[in-house]
Amino acid sequence: MPVEKVLVVGGGITGSVLCLALAQRGAEAELVELSPQWFGVGHGITLQGNALKALRSVGVLERVLARAVPFDIMRLRRADGELITELPTPHTGGPELPSTAGALRTDLQNALCDAVYAHGVRVRLGLSVERLDQSSDHVDVTFTDGSTGRYDLVVGADGINSRMRAHLGIGTRPHPVGMSIFRVVADRPAEMDCAEVYYGGPRYKAGYSPISPDQCYAYLLDENLDASLVGPRAPLGLLRERGTGYGGTWGKILASLPDDTTVDYRWIEAILVDEAWHRGRTVVIGDAAHACPPLIAQGAAMCAEDAVLLAELVTGDEPVEQALEHFMARRLPRVRMVLENSLQLAAWEIAPGTPGADPAGIMSRTLNSLTVAA
Template identity: 75%
Template structure:
């Protein structure tokens, strides 16, 4: 095996799945999470079939599906709620898995946290990596609390604005795409049985997915508003104002939100390290290496695939450099395609009169491409 002890920096979806994937192959794993309380944010997430496949590979699929809503179709609607088309969703994880599942992100993270502890991973909360000193055979890590430890490999899964990426001198920074997103969890109407997207209204688009028996995840894609709004406390009144003009079930969900509904607002950013993701024995993965607009709902899936593919490669025989090169060769073409097509969709949302714009086609083509194994 190329490594025996690994540090993962960042305890979100990527880091958690990676910790499980490595631990299942006999690697001793430490996981450092900067938050003193380990939890996922509360809004919803759409988990495509290839993400479900990764969750099965690390042993938590049943627990996730027990808290999720599976579905195999997406509907496209006009702003007034009238139907444009129904699109069967390709089974990117195989025909024996749902094409898609909607879930509460905090439910998914809770399942992962429980499994990580159960797998014997050593979880370090409230700290991160401060300094990385590399030698030919190891990495000496100084943590933000002053403690130190030695590892065979360090993996930064610390998100879009990765500190590990900075520490190893990868000079790639996220760039705003030109659109933003409001997210909220609301009451699920009884007739909501799959994800639906609304086009043709005053903003770029709106949509929702069922995430439990009585909850749904709703969102609004808009232009970039004041940066001061960014965070989990955007005004509900602003969401309602910006979302005025959309009817159907989306309008019903937004109208029924209580006054204390938690509205998350973010500018959408993208990043891609279009080359090796490692420097010596330190690497980045997940959103730290690639992040795309959420228009194909493949962000989490790409991160989870990174996790299981890395575990496959470094668990084999041979030197670590070769394993990391194989990992990059498997991952780069796949994430590059998803990012390129997601950016195309973003461009079409911003400029809907673009000749040849066909969001349904490019979403279906991308998901069909992803039915091939990672």
């Protein structure tokens, strides 16, 4: 029997897309989000074609692309800005969609939030799950505010630091990859028309992507600095210091940042739950089950694909447990390939000059393999 009432825990990309996909199929979705305010983090995001395909399937792509910047190539440059090569990017969402789009994460999340409300999904903010009690045909949930509910299925879409994993008895935890990232949103230079990456400088690499008609997202991949720096308000002076040595448009962006620029700094972590993601009528998906370094820009795509496929399977004719097994069988090989290749890229960044290193090759092979439907 298809599920009729689903609790979705976590209101990010994964949870929002899942609520929309369930509502489209006639299921009642209820969303709880731990944050008392529901919005996206303000830095940029790269959406590959397969992410755009998932957004199209839940009806928000047109709004996202109204502000985003689509492009079909990326450029590799040396640290001084000299062009190394220009690479076409595979159309992982099909030939009719852009291969890539740069977007402001807030624009994407606002589009998803508005669509979730428009579909009549019940959204409750500022709470999460305190306890799960499963039976053969339902899950009873006690929330952190003391309220309760009964559902046919409970989905943990609460990110890389998921609390739902523990509720399911999954002990896998994220681990540092060995590199960190500085992120800023800046004015978009007139010459910027696609994503570009700078190699060979004093850090692992630098890059940027256009994300709106007048804004861009710029980043610097570095070694792991003091953990006390991690957060949304890292010192701009530190980014300027660490970014010294990069020229071209990246250097221009860095020099132009006003003193009140918000700098987000994070250690990059990864996780893959290599056992079943489900227990009875509960399951974790998206970054709660798998999260990779952002080196192939497939994080959002893997999460959105999870959500669309899960909604399709659990609203079909199979029993819930069988649908979850089929979901796992289809998703695990795909996300494992993306994660392992992303980790390989990170290892090559950390140890430049590794014999046999082929970053462009592994990125191309990964994206080409993703042109096959999820």
